[in-house]
Amino acid sequence: AITRKIAGGNYESRVQISSPDEIGELAAAFNQMAASLRRVEELRKSMVIDVAHELRTPLTNMRGYIEALRDRVLPPSQETFELLHDETLRLVRLVEDLLQLARADASRGTLQKQKVSLRDLAAQALPLIQPKFAEREITVDADISEVEGRVVADPEKLSQVLRNLFQNGWQYTPQGGHIRVFTERLPGKLKVVFANSGDEIAENDLPFIFERFFRGEKSRSRDHGGAGIGLAIVKELIEAHGGEVGAENTPAGAQIWFTLPD
Numbered sequence: 139a140i141t142r143k144i145a146g147g148n149y150e151s152r153v154q155i156s157s158p159d160e161i162g163e164l165a166a167a168f169n170q171m172a173a174s175l176r177r178v179e180e181l182r183k184s185m186v187i188d189v190a191h192e193l194r195t196p197l198t199n200m201r202g203y204i205e206a207l208r209d210r211v212l213p214p215s216q217e218t219f220e221l222l223h224d225e226t227l228r229l230v231r232l233v234e235d236l237l238q239l240a241r242a243d244a245s246r247g248t249l250q251k252q253k254v255s256l257r258d259l260a261a262q263a264l265p266l267i268q269p270k271f272a273e274r275e276i277t278v279d280a281d282i283s284e285v286e287g288r289v290v291a292d293p294e295k296l297s298q299v300l301r302n303l304f305q306n307g308w309q310y311t312p313q314g315g316h317i318r319v320f321t322e323r324l325p326g327k328l329k330v331v332f333a334n335s336g337d338e339i340a341e342n343d344l345p346f347i348f349e350r351f352f353r354g355e356k357s358r359s360r361d362h363g364g365a366g367i368g369l370a371i372v373k374e375l376i377e378a379h380g381g382e383v384g385a386e387n388t389p390a391g392a393q394i395w396f397t398l399p400d
Contacts, residue, residue: 140152140153140168141168144172144175147179149172149173149175149176149179150176151172152169152172153165153168153169155169184350185350188350189236192232193229193232196225196226196228196229196232197229199221199225200222200225200226203218203221203222203225204222235367235368235371236367238298238367238371239350239367239370239371239374242295242298242370242371242374242375242378243374249291249292249295249378249379250292250293250294251290251291251292251379252290252291252292252293253288253289253290254288254289254290254291254293254296255287255288256282256287256288256289256296256300256321256328256330257280257282257283257287259293259296259297259300260280260282260300260319261280262297263297263300263301263304264278264280264304266301266304267301267304267305267308270308271308271317274308274311274313274314274315275313275314276307276308276311276313276314276315276316276317277315277316277317278304278307278316278317278318278319279316279317279318279319280319281318281319281320281321282319282320282321282330283321287321287328289328289398289400290398290400291379291398292379295375295378295379296375296379298371298375299371299372299375299376299396302368302369302371302372303332303372303394304317304332305368306332306368306369306394307332307334307394310334310336310337310392311334311335311336312335312336312337315334315335315336316334316335317332317333317334317335318331318332318333318334319331319332319333320333324397326399326400327381327397327398327399327400328397328398328400329395329396329397330395330396330397330398331393331394331395332393332394332395333388333390333391333392333393334391334392334393335390335391336391336392337391337392338387338391338392339385339387339392341387344385344386344387347369347385348369348370348372348373348383348385349366349370350366350367350370369383369394372396376396376397376398379398379399380398380399381396381397381398381399382396382397383395383396383397384396
């Protein structure tokens with residue numbers, strides 16, 4: 139009866155476990171499956187709501203400008219076209235982020251692992267965003283040794299991780315600030331840390347910054363926060379490699395880190 143309820147989309151029902159034998163183990167596994175299905179369904183619903191919300195804002199703005207132009211309430215001007223262009227780019231970025239997130243979700247079985255150098259990958263990723271750092275006078279120190287920074291990973295996916303973390307550092311490091319990237323060799327794994335000067339991450343936000351579409355209160359502005367997908371992509375790609383991600387505050391500022399197994 140409970141199986142039929144689960145098949146019908148009711149993920150609340152659970153089997154009572156009354157024995158420690160194989161039947162009890164089967165019941166426990168069944169309940170775990172039901173809980174997982176419930177979590178996936180909740181994430182799906184939340185994802186639909188979040189995507190709709192993110193799409194609604196630029197589309198509403200574009201509709202308002204276009205209707206004003208059509209009704210000749212607003213005269214055509216370079217400024218108006220620039221605003222429309224910016225909103226279009228926001229939609230393009232959101233769609234691209236969603237595609238990258240979908241690829242990250244599907245990457246667990248498609249990784250092309252090989253021996254790669256984190257130092258080399260960081261050297262390739264940094265120039266892509268260096269002009270933004272220079273514009274805000276942010277200095278970046280990538281202290282990754284050639285020997286210690288060698289790991290077995292998918293170079294394309296790991297490059298995406300580094301690009302997203304550099305982008306995140308640029309977004310949340312203040313004018314004239316500093317970003318330091320360094321590694322720590324731990325038992326059985328390598329830890330990579332992105333430390334930036336400036337404000338700490340709010341304690342209430344720390345457990346959620348890798349969630350999809352999450353933005354702390356200070357980063358609600360679209361100019362800074364984007365769609366809140368970048369760190370979610372990092373989490374998916376690192377976990378696909380068997381690693382972990384995390385964030386913490388230090389006296390010098392905030393740190394985002396990830397680990398990769400040896």
